[in-house]
Structure formats: structure tokens, C-alpha cells
Amino acid sequence: MPIKSFNLKVKHKILPYKKTIKVDSDKSLSIRSFLIGAISNDITNVKNVLESEDVLSTIKCLKKLNVTIKRIKSKEYSIFGKGLGSFTAKNNLKLNFGNSGTLARLLIGILSTTPNIKIKVIGDNSLNKRSMKKLIELMKMFGASFLPKNKFKFPLQIVSSKVPIGIKYYAGVSAQLKSAVILAGLNSWGNTTIIEKDKSRDHTENMLLKNKDVLQIKNGKEKIIKIFGKKNLKSSNINIAGDPSSAAFFSALTLLNENSSLKIKKVGLNPTRMGFYKLLKKHGGKIKFKNLKKENNEMFGDIFIKTSKLKPIFATIKFYVNSTDEYPIMFVLAALTKGCSKFYGIKDLANKESNRITEMQKVLSQIGIKSVSSKKLLKIYGKGLIDCKNKNIFVPNLGDHRICMATFILSVLTGAKTNIKNFETVNTSSPSFLKIVKTLGAKFEIQK
Numbered sequence: 001m002p003i004k005s006f007n008l009k010v011k012h013k014i015l016p017y018k019k020t021i022k023v024d025s026d027k028s029l030s031i032r033s034f035l036i037g038a039i040s041n042d043i044t045n046v047k048n049v050l051e052s053e054d055v056l057s058t059i060k061c062l063k064k065l066n067v068t069i070k071r072i073k074s075k076e077y078s079i080f081g082k083g084l085g086s087f088t089a090k091n092n093l094k095l096n097f098g099n100s101g102t103l104a105r106l107l108i109g110i111l112s113t114t115p116n117i118k119i120k121v122i123g124d125n126s127l128n129k130r131s132m133k134k135l136i137e138l139m140k141m142f143g144a145s146f147l148p149k150n151k152f153k154f155p156l157q158i159v160s161s162k163v164p165i166g167i168k169y170y171a172g173v174s175a176q177l178k179s180a181v182i183l184a185g186l187n188s189w190g191n192t193t194i195i196e197k198d199k200s201r202d203h204t205e206n207m208l209l210k211n212k213d214v215l216q217i218k219n220g221k222e223k224i225i226k227i228f229g230k231k232n233l234k235s236s237n238i239n240i241a242g243d244p245s246s247a248a249f250f251s252a253l254t255l256l257n258e259n260s261s262l263k264i265k266k267v268g269l270n271p272t273r274m275g276f277y278k279l280l281k282k283h284g285g286k287i288k289f290k291n292l293k294k295e296n297n298e299m300f301g302d303i304f305i306k307t308s309k310l311k312p313i314f315a316t317i318k319f320y321v322n323s324t325d326e327y328p329i330m331f332v333l334a335a336l337t338k339g340c341s342k343f344y345g346i347k348d349l350a351n352k353e354s355n356r357i358t359e360m361q362k363v364l365s366q367i368g369i370k371s372v373s374s375k376k377l378l379k380i381y382g383k384g385l386i387d388c389k390n391k392n393i394f395v396p397n398l399g400d401h402r403i404c405m406a407t408f409i410l411s412v413l414t415g416a417k418t419n420i421k422n423f424e425t426v427n428t429s430s431p432s433f434l435k436i437v438k439t440l441g442a443k444f445e446i447q448k
Contacts, residue, residue: 004424004448005422005424005448006422006423006424006446006447006448007419007420007421007422007423007446007447007448008404008408008418008419008420008423008434008444008445008446008447009417009418009419009420009444009445009447010408010411010412010416010417010418010420010442010443010444010445011389011411011415011416011417011418011443012412012415012442012443013389013412013413013414013415014253014257014412014413014437014440014441014442014443015441016257016258016259016260017257017260017261017262017440017441018260018261018262019261019262019263019439019440020262020263020264020265021250021262021263021264021265021436021439021440022242022264022265022266023242023243023246023247023250023264023267023430023432023436024050024052024242024243024246024429024430024431024432024433025048025049025050025075025240025241025242025243026050026240026241026242026243026244026268027050027052027054027055027102027243027245027246027429028102028175028201028203028243029203029207029238029240029241029268029298030046030049030050030052030055030058030240031054031055031058031100031102031103031106032106032179032203032204032207033046033049033079033207033236033238033240034046034055034058034059034062034069034077034079035058035062035103035106035107035110035183036183036204036207036208036233036236037079037081037235037236037238038062038065038067038069038079038081038082038086038087039081039082039083039084039085039086039087039110039183039186039187039233040081040083040233040234040235040236041081041082041083041232041233041234041235042081042234042235043078043079043080043081043235044078044079044081044235044236044237044238045072045076045077045078045079045236045237045238046076046077046078046079046237046238046239046240047075047076047237047238047239047240048075048076048239048240048241049075049076049077049240050075050240050243050429050431051074051075051431052427052428052429052430052431053098053099053100053427053428053431054098054099054100054102054103054428054429056098057096057097057098057099057100057103058100058103058107059077060096061095061096061097061103061107062079064089064093064095065087065088065089065095066087066088066089067079067080067081067082067086067087068080081233081235083232083233084186084187084230084231084232084233085113085114085115085187086114087110087111087114087117088116089117089118089119091118091119092118092119092120092157093119093120094119094120094121094122095107095119095120095121095122096122096123096124097121097122097123097127097154098123098124098127098428099123099124099126099127099353099399099401099425099428100123100127100428101127101130101176101352101353102176104121104123104127104132104135104154105132105135105176105177105179105180106176106179106180106183106204108121108132108135108139108158108180109135109139109179109180109181109182109183109184110183110184110186110187111144111158111160112139112142112143112144112158112160112161112164112184113142113143113144113160113161113164113184113185113186113187113188114160114187115160115162116160117158117159117160118157118158118159118160119157119158120155120156120157120158121154121155121156121157121158122154122155123154124399125399126353126354126398126399126400126425127154127353128153128154128155129153130153130351130352130353131152131153131351132152132153132154132156133152134174134177135177135180136152136156138167138169138177138180138181138184139180139184141167141169142161142164142165142167142184142185142188143161143162143163143164143165144158144159144160144161144164145158145159146158146159147159161188163189164184164187164188164189164229165188165189165190166185166188166189166190166191166192166193166227166229167181167185167188167192167193168192168193168194168195169181169192169193169194169195170194170195170197171194171195171196171197171200172198173198173200173320173321173324173348174200174348175200175201175202175203175204175272175321178194178196178200178204178225179203179204181194182194182204182205182208182215182225182227183204185227185229186214186227186229186231186233187229187230188229188230189229189230190229191226191227191228191229192226192227192229193224193225193226193227194224194225194226194227195222195223195224196222196223196224196225197222198318198321199223199272199321199322200272200321200322201270201272201273201322202270202272203270203298205217205225206270206296206297206298207236207238207296207297208233209297210234210236211231211233211234213228213231214227214228214231214232214233215227215228216228236296238296239295239296240268241266241267241268241269241298241300242264242265242266242267242268242300243267243268243429243430244267244268244269244270244273244274244276244277245273245276245325245326245429246429246430246433247264247267247303248276248277248325248326248329249329249405249406249409249430249433250262250264250305250436250437250440251264251276251277251280251287251303251305252280252329252330252332252333252409253409253412253413253437253440254305254306254307255280255285255286255287255305255306255307255308255310255333256307256308256310256333256336256337256385256413257307257413258307258385259307260306260307261304261305261306261307262303262304262305262306262440263302263303263304263305264302264303264305265302266300266301266302267300267301267302267303268298268299268300269289269292269299269300269301269303270298270299271299271322272321272322273322273323274322274323275319275320275321275322275323275326276322276323276326276329276330277289277303278319278322279313279315279319279323279330280310280313280333283310283311283312283313283314284308284309284310284311285305285308285310286305286306286307286308287303287304287305288303288304289301289302289303289304290302290304310333310337311337311339312334312337312338312339312340312341312342312382313330313333313334313337313341313342313343314341314342315330315341315342315343315344316344316345317344317345318345320344320345320346320348324348324349325402327343327346327349327356327360328356328360328402328403328405328406329402329405329406329409330343331343331360331364331371331378331380331406332360332364332406332407332409332410332413334380334382335364335367335369335380335382335383335410336382336383336384336385336386336410336413336414337382337384338382338383338384339381339382340379340380340381340382341379341380341382342377342378342379343377343378343379343380344376344377345376346378347375347376352400352402353398353399353400353401353402353403353425354398354399354400354403356400356402356403357373357378358373359395359398359400359403360403360406361373361378363393363395363403363406363407363410364380364410366391366392366393366394366416367386367388367391367393367410367414367416368383368386368388368391369381369382369383385413385414386414387414387415388414388415388416389414389415389416389417391414391416391417392416392417392418392419393407393410393411393416393417393418393419394418394419394421395407395418395419395420395421396421397421397422398422398425399422399425400425401425401426401427401428401429401430402429404420404422404423404425404426405426405430405433407420408420408423408433408437408442408444412437412442412443423446434446
């Protein structure tokens, strides 16, 4: 059942706090566990699933493709996998990906090499505006086709490849495209080779690593991933940790809020997701990781954060691949840190749920923060932790959860009177966001 639309009003600064919290489960891992479980043999059991809109969209799509999924109890599911190439669908079946670019790219990767698939795919208003050109070009290499021709935005029709053949792919910064190629390669004839210079998030590889005859990785100056097609996948038992991207927003709030400290329990600490934390530590952030453990090839542990005096942020292009989702909140940190912060190599942020560069510039300009954007660089001229109780921020309906969350943090740190339209979009990734910030002492008003 769709979540009802609501707007959020914020007008009070948050007070100092010393708290322990647990954030929502990792969205990337939750979506991948269902998709990979569905094409594995036997039953995959998953605990601590993120029950957000994006993950529920994943479950709905898989059920439409005749995959049996049982909810055992809250956050716990069993996926009855039928093996590679097992999805079946009537011609012109319609799949709705909702707001999820991850679901769209990864499931299209699977469907492109699944026999006899001819279906329509669509997303919500936000997802339908995003270009899928790179994905479409990659899946065409496997032999899939998309209609209408030369159209790169949803709605589209997919016609799967009749004889999918493995490809060679030089990966860029997108973990979603890399994952789509891996998943397409699993059901293709021959081998698929991925050469990765900049290592993007590797959850898909980690989840498949127990299948030694299916996937092999060679790490060196370049990471080489080999996928051996037409093999069987083993089922797994997966326990999902907290989402480091969700944790970043509470971490940022603590770094700048006076006399505050925060412990975030059992967060995923995969090295390919740590760009935000590495960057902030490098610029004066008091951040520590403790109680580290590894399970199913994924690292997790507790994050400890204290109020810090940050230096202006200098983010080279190498940080983008490991902190893509955290840039809106990093722009907030830059705005409230004295000096000029510089962000390089972020042009792909223009093709997220919204254009995250221009939309965050609009937000910051409303409290008098100057920024300058070019193809290579965004400069933000930070003023320090300013008092904005006489200023107003308005965020229209962008369908972008990260912009909503970042603006909320900006508002409670500065006291700016803020009106954020359609805040329910945050439920796509962080359904507990408002509940958590309330426990930290933030005040807000929900307007339905």
C-alpha cells in the first residue's frame, strides 16, 4: 500500500545530545539479497531486511515474475529460488520499479539474458526522468533489445536475448551498471570479464563469492572480475547490517552539533562504502570504528562520532565512487564549515533522483551560501555554523530522499524555517529517519 504524501516543517535548532542509535538496514544489500536469492537454487533466508519502499518494489516485481517469497516475521524473509533463467512472465507484463534505480538496473540485467522475456518496465515520476542509456547499451551487447528504439527513459519494453553471449566490460564509477553486467553474465554462454580501475561498491560480488566456479576476482592495480556463465548458484543465509549511507546523515549532524556524541550500532563498513567517513576523518572529523566483524564477506561494526572542528573539504574524483549517496549531506557540511570546499568529478550526480548538484545549490543559496559549479568542479563557500532563524528554506517535490534528508539536517543545525514537500520519499531508503532524529531531540511538524 503506497505511503501517503506529507510535507515537513522544521523551525527549531537541535540541542546537544549524547545518544546510541541503530539505523535502518542496508538498502543495497536488501535489494541484492532478493534478486540473487531468486536466481539461486533452493531457499535463501534473509534477516534484518530493510522494509522500505524500494525493497518492497523489489519483492512485488519478483512475485510478478513468479518467484515465491515468504515473510516469516518483521524484517525476515525466505526466497524460494528456482535457478538462473527461471523467471517467467506473460508478454507485455508491466513491472513497476517505483523510485529505485538499483532495482531497475539490476533486474534489467537479469531479465536481459532470461529466456522468452518481453515485458514493459516503468518507474515513478522521478525514475522515469533518469536516463538508462548506458544500461541499455550494455544489455544490447548481450543481445537484448529495447523498444521504442533510441528511447532511453522509462517506460520501455524489454525483449530478452535469444542467445546471450558473455562480454568484456571496462567498468566506470557505477556499481549498479557493474552489477547489471555481472547478473546478465551469469545466464550467458561463455565468460564475462569486467575490468575495474576505480573500485565501486562490491556487494554483488561479495554475495556471489561462495560460488567459486561462477565468479572469480583478481585484485591488482585493476580489479578483474570473471563470470562463468550457465552455472548453478548456491543459496545463502544473509543477515544485513545497518546502512552506512543512512548513518552518514546522523554522523554529519553530530560532527557539527555543539557538545554532542553518537554511537551507531552494527553498521555495514564495507571498504567500498567508506568514502564519506575517510574524507571527513581526513578533514578533522572525530570518527572511530569499533567492534569490527565479518560475515558473508561483508564487514560491519559500531561507529563513534563526536562534535568536531572541520576544515574545508577537498574531495578529489577518487572519493566519488565510494561516497556517491553522501554528497548532498557533504554539501551541507561544506556550507557550515568556514572556507572554500571543493568537490571534483561529481557530474554523475546530475542523473540521480534529481540533479543533486543544482538542487543542493538552490537549497544552500536560500540561507546565503554561495556556490559555483562547472563540469569538473563544485565550489562551496562555507560560512561556519551560522544562525538562520530569520531565513526560510523551501524544497519542492523532487522525489529525492537524499535532498530531503540533507535539507532537514541543514535546518536543525541552523534553525532556518524549512518546508520540505513530499518528505514521504525518504521512506524509499530510510523509513526510520524521523523516528531516529526525534530521539536525538529534533523537532518538526508533519503536514498531511
